[in-house]
Amino acid sequence: MAAIIKKEKKIPMKPAVNWEELLVEKALARIHETNRQINASAERFEREMMEKYRQINESAGRFEQRFKDSAEQADREITVNADLFGSGMKETFDSAGHKLKGADGQSGRAGKFSADSIGYVDLPNLTQKFQELGFVFERSYKDAVINDKKNHIFFKIDITLESSDKIMIIEAMAKPTAKDITGHLERMKKVRQYGDLHGERRKFLGAISGIDFKESEKQLAMKNGFYVIEQSGDNFSITAPEGVYFPGEW
Numbered sequence: 001m002a003a004i005i006k007k008e009k010k011i012p013m014k015p016a017v018n019w020e021e022l023l024v025e026k027a028l029a030r031i032h033e034t035n036r037q038i039n040a041s042a043e044r045f046e047r048e049m050m051e052k053y054r055q056i057n058e059s060a061g062r063f064e065q066r067f068k069d070s071a072e073q074a075d076r077e078i079t080v081n082a083d084l085f086g087s088g089m090k091e092t093f094d095s096a097g098h099k100l101k102g103a104d105g106q107s108g109r110a111g112k113f114s115a116d117s118i119g120y121v122d123l124p125n126l127t128q129k130f131q132e133l134g135f136v137f138e139r140s141y142k143d144a145v146i147n148d149k150k151n152h153i154f155f156k157i158d159i160t161l162e163s164s165d166k167i168m169i170i171e172a173m174a175k176p177t178a179k180d181i182t183g184h185l186e187r188m189k190k191v192r193q194y195g196d197l198h199g200e201r202r203k204f205l206g207a208i209s210g211i212d213f214k215e216s217e218k219q220l221a222m223k224n225g226f227y228v229i230e231q232s233g234d235n236f237s238i239t240a241p242e243g244v245y246f247p248g249e250w
Helices: 019-086 123-131 178-197 215-223
Strands: 139-148 153-162 166-172 203-210 227-232 235-239
Touching (some): 123 139, 123 153, 123 235, 139 178, 153 178
C-alpha cells in the first residue's frame, strides 16, 4: 500500500504582544477616565455653588424686603400718631426744643414722641458723615420693627443704614445712658440672630446717636464697639471706636 502522507496544517503564529503599547493604552484610558470624573465633579460643584449663590441672594432679598416693609409700616403709624396729636397743639417733646406742629398735623422734628430720644435726624447728612469714614451706605430708613412671633424675636431699630456688605444699626437718644448702651448691645444680638435665621450674610455694625453725651457714656459705647454720633442741629460728628477700642461686628 502506498503510504498515506498526511499534511500537517500550519497554525498561524500570534503576533508578539507589545507590552509597552498595552501599558500606554491602559495609562491613557485611566487618564481619560480621571479627566472625565474631574470634569463631572467640577460641573457638579459649579451647579451646587450656583444654587447656593441663588439661595443666598433670595434670602438676602427677603430679609431686606422685611426691613423695608417694617420701616414703611412704622412711618404710617407715626403719621397717624402725628394727626392725633396735631389738632392745634404745639408742645415741646424733648429737651432740644423740637416741636410737633399744630393744625396741619405734621410732625416737625419730632420723629419719636419721647423726651429721651432725638426727634429729628437728617439721614443724607448722616450718611455723608459716614462716607468720610469710608462707608458707602446706599439705603437709609427709620423705625424698622421686627415682630417675629415664630422665633420670639422682637425689636425696633431707630435708624438703619445699608450697603452691599454692611448694615449699620443706630439707636438715637437725646441723652444716652449706660442702660441705653447695654440695651443696644442686646438689640444687636437679636438683630444678628434674626439675620442668621433669614439668610442675611452681611455684617452688622452698631452706633449710638445723642445730643448730650457724657464722657463716661461715650467711653462705654466705644468700649462695646459702637460708633458714637454726636448731633448738634443738622450737623453730626462721628467718633469711631478705634485705638484703645475696636469697632464691633455682629
